[in-house]
């Protein structure tokens with residue numbers, strides 16, 4: 527049974543002459559944030575123990591004891607009865623200590639052929655794999671929600687902007703589909719990142735592997751990993767998979783942030799293009815008339831913290847010599863916060879998108895201002911044989927004249943238009959309407975209602 531040394535408090539205390547101060551203990555401990563890895567830590571430990579038993583490194587009885595102890599620990603954690611101790615530094619040592627309390631020597635044998643270095647790397651990968659699966663599911667829900675808003679607005683006209691100046695009319699459905707595309711690429715990035723997350727570090731032990739006859743492929747299969755990490759030093763030390771995830775998240779949040787910016791602008795009473803359901807907005811404590819788009823503003827703001835986490839992890843990694851260094855304990859909070867922020871944001875956005883009220887009249891009225899069909903007039907002249915540069919100039923004169931008169935291009939009579947080019951004929955007004963302008967852009971990727979409807983169909987098939 528236990529020998530005299532095991533009574534020391536820390537797993538390594540036999541080596542030391544004095545205890546650490548309370549401040550150092552707090553500084554080096556991670557249990558208060560890494561305890562959220564408890565479930566995956568136990569999952570990893572059980573797979574390791576199963577393999578140890580299969581390889582006759584521990585007995586079947588030891589494995590059964592470990593299973594029994596872990597089942598109870600899971601119970602205690604889930605019912606909030608588990609006592610987490612700062613003295614035991616992290617989630618791994620807390621669980622191992624409790625296991626030993628519950629099942630004795632079998633608990634002490636669990637760590638055979640393993641180190642916390644390969645253990646924690648495994649835990650993070652298991653945790654992140656499931657987070658990615660959640661995010662991919664939420665991205666799909668958000669894309670579907672946007673598709674549903676886009677569908678009845680394949681013909682709704684909104685001014686398309688460049689430089690935030692009215693440029694050309696587009697359809698609102700087309701505008702929303704731009705975000706469906708962005709979130710589609712975000713989904714691909716997440717799925718691609720998952721491939722590199724889904725490899726097993728266990729077996730690397732502290733850094734050099736282990737002298738026990740372990741079966742890494744067996745553990746990988748038990749835990750659903752596609753492969754093992756092929757170099758023990760790399761397995762315990764790199765966090766590139768987490769950095770990659772943060773980079774994909776930063777891009778995802780950048781897309782959310784752009785959409786947020788548009789929602790805020792569209793909801794401004796100056797434009798009044800949309801309304802956002804009250805449950806996503808707040809009022810002002812002083813100005814009774816206010817309804818503020820808090821959720822999109824916060825999402826835009828939270829993009830900053832996700833970008834920050836990416837930089838934090840890159841900086842954490844950049845000067846680390848092989849192999850594991852304690853720096854890596856700092857990977858968790860940025861990673862957890864990135865996951866939490868992305869998941870909450872996507873959940874809220876799918877719901878909020880579905881609740882948007884579209885004010886098509888305001889969109890149309892805005893598209894009628896700003897000479898949005900000037901390019902159409904130039905294209906019209908080109909089709910009548912004028913070189914594009916000359917057409918551009920003729921229309922620029924027409925726009926200037928409209929500006930002076932305070933009217934739109936479509937308000938000019940045929941005779942007035944002909945003053946800018948004799949090539950203009952009675953069919954010109956069809957080209958100058960908003961509907962004519964969008965309908966003319968009927969190629970793959972164009973804003974024509976027919977193309978928007980086709981794109982929605984294609985995306986629906988894809989998302990089934």
Ligand code: ARG
Nearest residue numbers: 556616642643646852854855
């Ligand atoms: N809590 C540690 C971490 O998060 C576990 C690994 C500790 N390994 C060590 N050699 N100190 O990275």
